[in-house]
Amino acid sequence: MSGEALLGFGDGVVERDAPGAFALEARDGAARAGTWRLAHGVVHTPAFMPVGTQGTVKAVAPHELEALGAEIVLANAYHLYLRPGHELIRRLGGLHRFMDWQRPILTDSGGYQVFSLASINEVSDEGVRFQSHIDGSSHFISPELVMEIEAALGADVIMALDECPPGRADRETAARAVERTQHWLERCASRFDELAAERPVQVLLPVIQGGTYLDLRTESLMRARTVRDWSGYGIGGLSVGEPKERTYATLEGLAGELPVAAVRYLMGVGYPGDLLHAVRLGYDVFDCVAPTRNGRNGTAFTTAGPVNVKLAAWRDDASPIEPGCGCWTCGRYTRAYLRHLFVAGELLGLRALSIHNLYFLTELMRQARSAIRSGNFEAWASGWLACYGSDEETR
């Protein structure tokens, strides 16, 4: 089966060359390949976004991200608001200049971080009163303030403030989160439009909530579309503790409801197996700390599954992490050397594995894109997953 060619445009509201424009190039089954045009460059999808929470992808430098093929990185408004402060970053020329990264950036709104990291004092329609996870200081964020923070940071894509309940939240809790997320979205949209004059060219995306209740997800989506027809949709509140089969069922159901011409950003998903399943279900863009966090913990992604580099079996192993891998690390270092670096507690090991794992996911998305464009995604993905096994470390 060859992939369907050049869908997109025509059924979306974004003009072809406007920032945020998503052009669907091919479909193969539900899987999609496209291009996402942003102020600082084009992102080819499916795409994985490395996470630079505090304005730096942990252990990796911007030129290394470019070299491994990352076309966009994520940063967290919540963290940068608390430290060093968004106004400071604005004064220093914005986040791109601050961190020396000239390709696109997406900033998360801080909704997820407030609900997972901070100590919450009060959540209301007005916003969230919380205490900083860093120093316990009191803060209040509103949808309007989040738009101001994200405008100051100057990312290409900014996310609306959402309420993110735990993955096993009951229906009532999930429904309340949908309601509040919608209310906040409307206020985000108003403030976003007001800020147009004083902020760089940015794209605002809503976050769809609703837990694993498909009808709530659909409601969240439909209500977001009453505000405007967005150029993309963030899917939040998944991969946050719910059973995996419910994640996939929700994603599959929701995919049928999402507008074809809009980019679909599945937030917080980033283990290789999960990523490929989500691409298969029709999602385009992903982020997760998994590749860097696992790298720093000594776990390397390989096509045969995740591996612990400290294993005694690697002691004398003169091969790279993954034979044939094109990353900086595999081009230079043996498993024996990487094991030595981790056993000896050397910083270069953290960098080497982070780069390898980020390359691994980036390359996985490149291969998925190629398979979708040539119409053999299903065969390729099945073969890949059969070899890979599970996201659990097996050796």
Add this chain to the structure above:
Amino acid sequence: MSGEALLGFGDGVVERDAPGAFALEARDGAARAGTWRLAHGVVHTPAFMPVGTQGTVKAVAPHELEALGAEIVLANAYHLYLRPGHELIRRLGGLHRFMDWQRPILTDSGGYQVFSLASINEVSDEGVRFQSHIDGSSHFISPELVMEIEAALGADVIMALDECPPGRADRETAARAVERTQHWLERCASRFDELAAERPVQVLLPVIQGGTYLDLRTESLMRARTVRDWSGYGIGGLSVGEPKERTYATLEGLAGELPVAAVRYLMGVGYPGDLLHAVRLGYDVFDCVAPTRNGRNGTAFTTAGPVNVKLAAWRDDASPIEPGCGCWTCGRYTRAYLRHLFVAGELLGLRALSIHNLYFLTELMRQARSAIRSGNFEAWASGWLACYGSDEETR
């Protein structure tokens, strides 16, 4: 005063193109500029050697060392013998291949490390019985074993085993260390010669001991020269806790005794001010963990003295660490961003400051070399030191 041109060769025993050959190109006062020809390349002196204790310069990758101009790095036989083991490194093709560094390497013998890190059980003419600082395991190293370890690692320059007493050791202790170091040197030389057939092209250098007693230093040097006329001399047991004025007095006195045509390696010295003083006294090659350790602790070397990057004064500072600095870090990052990385505990900060500090010392040695060759070393060095102040952090 223009520098004296092209001394060297003629009064040394090393042939011009043999590994280890040192060619003195210029002298200006006591300061010297030369080239040191080694199996993996040429080192231009004065030169600072970044320290890669465990087969990696902490937080920095080999290509970054090349880019900042490092021509040789140091690694520690003691650490690599304990972990991952010298035989393992030999099986994997030697230390150059293991750590992916193709320029010269010098390995310290482990004498200093055994006496400073390990728990010593017994020191005799036979060698040292000690317990590993890593896991408490028992080991015995002899001069012969040290030659075997260093042959297996395959560095360009290897150091003989020495006994390194504390900096404030009394005369009797210092004299005993000279005696034992001489005994060990003779045994190292014999084993080194025997190993010639099975080891790569290497240069063995003796270590001169004698504390801050100039007559003992002279005796140590003279007795080392009875073994053979070495192509270079390591000066050990200084900068180990003795008062600085005694260090300098010892170095000045010893410089007059050292053969002109041999390279002079002052071990363990590496703060900018100390380095420049030692160059002025006629020393050629240096190593120290100071630039990388200070970098990881958030201290940046600048021409106005060391600076703590976490200072509140850097919060909004859009300038680089050092305006005009040619290093990777100063070409990319503001003081404000570097401060943020350190305050937020981000790994990129450790790398950025380590690279800056290594570049700073490497560039300092390049400038010293240029000043010596053009005959204005004293004026340049006085001006530099007046601006720099002290090696103590002052801001």
